[in-house]
Amino acid sequence: MGLGTLDLIIIGAFFLLTIFIGLITAKKAGKGFNEYFLSGRNMPWWLLGISMVATTFSADTPNLVADIVRKNGVSGNWVWWAFLLTGMLTVFVYAKLWRRSGISTDLEFYELRYGGKGAAFLRAFRAVYLGIIFNILILASVLLAGIKISSSMLGLGPVETVVIVSIITLIYTVLGGLRSVIITDLFQFAIALTGSVLAAIYILGLPEIGGLNALLERPELEGKLNLLPDFSDKEAWIALLIIPLAVQWWAVWYPGAEPGGGGYIAQRMLSAKNESHAGRAALLFNIAHYGIRPWPWILIALASLIIFPDLDALRTAFPDVPESVINDDMAYPAMLTYLPAGLLGLVLASLIAALMSTLSTHLNWGASYAVHDFYQRFIRPEASEKELVAMGRIFTLVIMVVAALFALTLENALEVFNLILLIGAGTGLLFILRWFWWRINAASEIAAMLISFVVALLLYKILPDNFTYWSELEGHYRLLLGIGITTAGWILVTFLTPPEKDEILVNFIQKVRPHLFGFKKVLQRNDISAEDYPSSDFSKELTAMFAGVFMVYAALFGTGFWIYGQIMEGLIATAVFLLTAVIIYRLRLKVF
Incomplete structure (x- = not known):
C-alpha cells in the first residue's frame, strides 16, 4: 500500500521532531548519571505520568488487544485490566516509598533492604537478567508489532522495518537520555491517542461496517461484546475474571504492572520532584492506561471480525506477508490499511510513536541497570560521571542491536505476553511484602527468581513438548500452578534461612519510613519507638x-456502556466515577 505525499510529510515531521528533541537535550544529559538516567530528579508529575502511559502505549498493545478480543471477546481483556489493582496499590502506598528511598534504580533497593553477598548477587544478577536479557525479550516483542504493522501497511520486510525503527529510536535515546525520552513521550502520546481515536471513528464509518450501531448488531459479534465473561462457561470466567482479579494482580510480576512498583515505573517515580509528584504521576498513568485508552483499540478489533473474520481472510488480503506473521494480532494494522491519505499518515505516525516510546524507555531503563547496578557497582566503582554516560550510550546501542536480531525470530505477541506472565508468576507477593515484613531476606528473592524461571521453563516448554497432558493444559492452570509452586518455595526458603541483620533493617526503616506493622520485632530488639519514624495512614x-480502582473501572466500563447505548448503566458508572474521584480528592493530602 502506497503512502501519499501528505502521509510522508506527517511521518517525516514526526521523525524530525524526535531527533530534534534528542539533539537539544543531549548536552544536559551528558553531565552525569542522574541527568542521563533520572532527568536530574526534577520532573513534574504530569510529564512523568504521560511518559509512563506513553511507554505502555506500545505499538504491540493494540495488536495484543486485537488478538485478545478476536479470540476471547472484550471480556478477555481482564487478563490485563486486573493489573489496575496493583497499579493503585503502587499509587497510594509504594510511590512515596520509592521516592523517599533516594536510590537511583530499583535494583539498588536490594542493597538498601538486604545485606551481604546475597544482596550483591541479586543486584548484579538482575541487572544482567532484567536489564539486558529480559529487556531484550520485551523489546523484541515490541519490534514484532512494528514488523506486522509495516508488512501490512507499508509492504516492508522484517529486516527493513527493524533497521529503520532502531536507527531513529537510537538517535534520540542515545543522545538525550531519559529527559529526551520523557519529553518525546509527551508528543508521542498525543499523536498516538489522537491517531487511535480518529482511526476508530473512520473505520466504524466504513461501508462494510455501517456505523457503530450496525457493528454492535452484527451476528458475528455474538458473545464478543460482553464486559464480563459468560458465567455459564466455567473455564471462561475462571480464566478471564477470577484468576486475574483474585490471584494474578498480586502474585505475578509484569513490566509496567509490578506489584509494589518497579522497572521503568519506578524509574519515573525516582525522577520525580518529590514524593507527592511520584504518587500523582502513577495515578495519572493508571487512569490513562486503563480508563482512557482501550476503547478505540477494542472497537477496531471488533470491526476486524467483520472484514477479516478468520486468518484465511488475512492471508488472502495480504498474500505477500510471511506466513509466520499472519495471526490474529495482525488484524489491527490490517484494518488501518482502509484509512485515507492524511489520516493514514497520522495513524501510522501514531503507531511509530507508540513503538518508539516503548523502545526508548526500555533501552534507557535497561542501560541504567547495566551501568549503575553492574558496571559501576562491580567493575568500575571509580568511574567518572562522563564515563557512566558513555557506557550508558554503549549499552543502549548493544541492547537495541540484540533485540532487533531476536525480533526476527518471534511470531506472536500473545505468546510473549503469556511467557512473561509465567516467568513472573509467584514473585509478586514477595515484592509487596518486602517493604513491610522484616523476615524476608535476600535468599527469599533469590529463591523466588530461580524457582519462577525453572517452573516457567518446565510448564511452558519442557513438559508440553514431551507430554500430551501438559501440552493440552490451559494456560491459566499453568499460571496458577506456577504461582503456587513459586510462592510456596520462596516462603519456605524465608523461614529456613536467617533474617537480615538488624543494622540493615534499622537503616532501611530510618531511610524509607515504611509502615512498621511487620517490623515490630526489630523495633523491640533495638529499643526503637515507632513514633520516631512516622509513616502515612495505611x-x-x-x-x-480501592476508591481509585472503582473510579478507573467506572471510567472504563462507563465508556463501554455509553458506546453500547446502555444509558442506565452508563449513568450509574458515571456517578460511581464522580463519587470515587471526590473521595480521592478529599484524601489527597493524606495519601500523597
Whole structure:
C-alpha cells in the first residue's frame, strides 16, 4: 500500500521532531548519571505520568488487544485490566516509598533492604537478567508489532522495518537520555491517542461496517461484546475474571504492572520532584492506561471480525506477508490499511510513536541497570560521571542491536505476553511484602527468581513438548500452578534461612519510613519507638486505593456502556466515577 505525499510529510515531521528533541537535550544529559538516567530528579508529575502511559502505549498493545478480543471477546481483556489493582496499590502506598528511598534504580533497593553477598548477587544478577536479557525479550516483542504493522501497511520486510525503527529510536535515546525520552513521550502520546481515536471513528464509518450501531448488531459479534465473561462457561470466567482479579494482580510480576512498583515505573517515580509528584504521576498513568485508552483499540478489533473474520481472510488480503506473521494480532494494522491519505499518515505516525516510546524507555531503563547496578557497582566503582554516560550510550546501542536480531525470530505477541506472565508468576507477593515484613531476606528473592524461571521453563516448554497432558493444559492452570509452586518455595526458603541483620533493617526503616506493622520485632530488639519514624495512614491509603480502582473501572466500563447505548448503566458508572474521584480528592493530602 502506497503512502501519499501528505502521509510522508506527517511521518517525516514526526521523525524530525524526535531527533530534534534528542539533539537539544543531549548536552544536559551528558553531565552525569542522574541527568542521563533520572532527568536530574526534577520532573513534574504530569510529564512523568504521560511518559509512563506513553511507554505502555506500545505499538504491540493494540495488536495484543486485537488478538485478545478476536479470540476471547472484550471480556478477555481482564487478563490485563486486573493489573489496575496493583497499579493503585503502587499509587497510594509504594510511590512515596520509592521516592523517599533516594536510590537511583530499583535494583539498588536490594542493597538498601538486604545485606551481604546475597544482596550483591541479586543486584548484579538482575541487572544482567532484567536489564539486558529480559529487556531484550520485551523489546523484541515490541519490534514484532512494528514488523506486522509495516508488512501490512507499508509492504516492508522484517529486516527493513527493524533497521529503520532502531536507527531513529537510537538517535534520540542515545543522545538525550531519559529527559529526551520523557519529553518525546509527551508528543508521542498525543499523536498516538489522537491517531487511535480518529482511526476508530473512520473505520466504524466504513461501508462494510455501517456505523457503530450496525457493528454492535452484527451476528458475528455474538458473545464478543460482553464486559464480563459468560458465567455459564466455567473455564471462561475462571480464566478471564477470577484468576486475574483474585490471584494474578498480586502474585505475578509484569513490566509496567509490578506489584509494589518497579522497572521503568519506578524509574519515573525516582525522577520525580518529590514524593507527592511520584504518587500523582502513577495515578495519572493508571487512569490513562486503563480508563482512557482501550476503547478505540477494542472497537477496531471488533470491526476486524467483520472484514477479516478468520486468518484465511488475512492471508488472502495480504498474500505477500510471511506466513509466520499472519495471526490474529495482525488484524489491527490490517484494518488501518482502509484509512485515507492524511489520516493514514497520522495513524501510522501514531503507531511509530507508540513503538518508539516503548523502545526508548526500555533501552534507557535497561542501560541504567547495566551501568549503575553492574558496571559501576562491580567493575568500575571509580568511574567518572562522563564515563557512566558513555557506557550508558554503549549499552543502549548493544541492547537495541540484540533485540532487533531476536525480533526476527518471534511470531506472536500473545505468546510473549503469556511467557512473561509465567516467568513472573509467584514473585509478586514477595515484592509487596518486602517493604513491610522484616523476615524476608535476600535468599527469599533469590529463591523466588530461580524457582519462577525453572517452573516457567518446565510448564511452558519442557513438559508440553514431551507430554500430551501438559501440552493440552490451559494456560491459566499453568499460571496458577506456577504461582503456587513459586510462592510456596520462596516462603519456605524465608523461614529456613536467617533474617537480615538488624543494622540493615534499622537503616532501611530510618531511610524509607515504611509502615512498621511487620517490623515490630526489630523495633523491640533495638529499643526503637515507632513514633520516631512516622509513616502515612495505611487505612487511608487502602481507602484511596480501592476508591481509585472503582473510579478507573467506572471510567472504563462507563465508556463501554455509553458506546453500547446502555444509558442506565452508563449513568450509574458515571456517578460511581464522580463519587470515587471526590473521595480521592478529599484524601489527597493524606495519601500523597
